[in-house]
Amino acid sequence: MTATKKTVIGLLILVALIAIVPLFILQDAEFGGSDDAGSVAISEITGTEYEPWFTPIFETAINGEIPGEVESLFFCLQTGIGVGIIAFVMGRFVERKKQEDGKSGLKKTK
Amino acid sequence: MNTSLNIREKRFIAVAAAIALVFGFTPVASAMHIMEGYLPVGFSVAWGVICIPFLIAGYMAIKKNLKENPKTITLLAMAGAYVFVLSSLKIPSVTGSCSHMTGTGLGAILFGPAPMSILGVIVLLFQAILLAHGGLTTLGANTFSMAIAGPFMTYGIFILCKKIKINRHVGVFLAAAIGDLFTYCITAFQLALAYPSESGGVAASVVKFLAVFAPTQVPLAIIEGILTVVIIIGLETYAQPELNDLGYLTGGVK
Numbered sequence: 001m002t003a004t005k006k007t008v009i010g011l012l013i014l015v016a017l018i019a020i021v022p023l024f025i026l027q028d029a030e031f032g033g034s035d036d037a038g039s040v041a042i043s044e045i046t047g048t049e050y051e052p053w054f055t056p057i058f059e060t061a062i063n064g065e066i067p068g069e070v071e072s073l074f075f076c077l078q079t080g081i082g083v084g085i086i087a088f089v090m091g092r093f094v095e096r097k098k099q100e101d102g103k104s105g106l107k108k109t110k
Numbered sequence: 111m112n113t114s115l116n117i118r119e120k121r122f123i124a125v126a127a128a129i130a131l132v133f134g135f136t137p138v139a140s141a142m143h144i145m146e147g148y149l150p151v152g153f154s155v156a157w158g159v160i161c162i163p164f165l166i167a168g169y170m171a172i173k174k175n176l177k178e179n180p181k182t183i184t185l186l187a188m189a190g191a192y193v194f195v196l197s198s199l200k201i202p203s204v205t206g207s208c209s210h211m212t213g214t215g216l217g218a219i220l221f222g223p224a225p226m227s228i229l230g231v232i233v234l235l236f237q238a239i240l241l242a243h244g245g246l247t248t249l250g251a252n253t254f255s256m257a258i259a260g261p262f263m264t265y266g267i268f269i270l271c272k273k274i275k276i277n278r279h280v281g282v283f284l285a286a287a288i289g290d291l292f293t294y295c296i297t298a299f300q301l302a303l304a305y306p307s308e309s310g311g312v313a314a315s316v317v318k319f320l321a322v323f324a325p326t327q328v329p330l331a332i333i334e335g336i337l338t339v340v341i342i343i344g345l346e347t348y349a350q351p352e353l354n355d356l357g358y359l360t361g362g363v364k
Binding site for chain 1: 145146147148150151184185187188190191192193194195196197198199200201202203204206207208233236237238239240241242245246247301305306307308315318319322329332333336337339340343344345347348349
């Protein structure tokens with residue numbers, strides 16, 4: 001159990017490092033989206049500025065681009081919904097296992 | 111996979127495909143990371159139609175699974191939530207641009223590839239409508255890359271690793287990471303098909319788009335692999351009954 005915990009913590013630290021290190025190494029990079037880089041590549045291949053033939057319906061509805069702050073709101077909403085569900089389910093699993101272990105009186109070790 | 115469907119189901123698929131064609135002409139076709147309006151109409155429709163049978167197979171797989179193992183609905187919700195979280199996190203990468211993960215690996219490993227088409231398309235719709243990320247016209251192409259091709263790759267790698275008896279967690283890592291990467295390879299391929307280079311044709315374009323996506327995605331694929339292993343470790347510790355229902359621990363993943 002402790003070994004598992006150590007593995008998990010170690011892995012999570014590794015993830016954080018992989019994600020953060022580029023920010024320190026590439027100090028003058030823009031960190032724009034790679035989806036946008038895709039549209040740049042399209043222009044390079046076709047030789048002309050590509051004009052999308054359909055604009056996102058939300059942008060059409062508000063007649064402009066989604067403000068950055070509002071966009072981050074929706075991204076947070078998405079993350080929040082996901083994390084909420086995972087935490088809820090995981091919490092139930094953990095409690096259930098505790099009760100089962102308590103009932104049977106033996107500590108299952110994985 | 112269609113061979114195992116009965117006549118009623120086949121008819122259902124045919125009708126759905128017909129409806130998809132009709133709707134395809136009003137821009138309600140398909141896509142994941144290709145931006146709104148960036149695929150020509152023909153491609154948008156074609157990718158959307160290709161996705162239809164997979165979505166129906168996914169729906170049926172979920173229904174069948176929930177009927178046989180009602181308890182696993184919690185894990186299914188979790189797999190969906192995992193896609194929500196991972197595809198919302200934009201992470202800086204070594205190339206100086208940001209990208210995000212797909213998160214479809216976990217569900218593909220637990221439930222097999224088919225159900226992920228449904229879970230993936232939900233996330234893609236959310237992002238296309240509310241975030242102007244991806245798009246409704248590109249929904250088909252994006253669904254194919256993220257919710258179909260990626261999960262199938264993940265599942266294939268996972269089964270392969272099981273066959274050759276690699277450590278299970280290493281197998282999970284490889285499956286999730288390669289599935290993530292494969293999603294972006296398919297995206298590059300889709301863009302290349304739509305925008306073949308004048309000098310080198312589709313092949314030259316594939317190389318070009320891969321050069322845009324792949325280096326950014328490699329570190330992220332590694333992160334996705336690791337995170338999926340972490341979740342799997344958590345589930346192995348706390349959700350053994352559900353994993354047994356799914357056949358994850360015993361071998362025969364359904």
